[in-house]
Amino acid sequence: MAAQSGWPESRIRRMVARKQLAHIRVNGRLMLPETAIDDYVAKHFVEANGSGSAQPAGA
Structure with a gap:
């Protein structure tokens, strides 16, 4: 995900920890949908x- 987005892995992990990116953990593995960053x-x-x-979009 980091390589695809250009965002540092640490930022992605921090955003996951803050529940800012859609994700799921399966058997301890962190999995994000391909659209997680685009959705955010x-x-x-x-x-x-x-x-x-x-103005925020939609405001």
């Missing part, structure tokens, strides 16, 4: 509203 980014994406301040 889409949910937290902030779009500029053109007035110099930003």
Whole structure:
């Protein structure tokens, strides 16, 4: 996941620990869906509203 996303493994593990990324543990192995990071980014994406301040998408 780290190589695919370009994010450090430590960031991904920290986000999993904080329950910010979708994941499951199977027999002690951490498994994330292929879309975990894309889903996180889409949910937290902030779009500029053109007035110099930003609004969360969907706000």
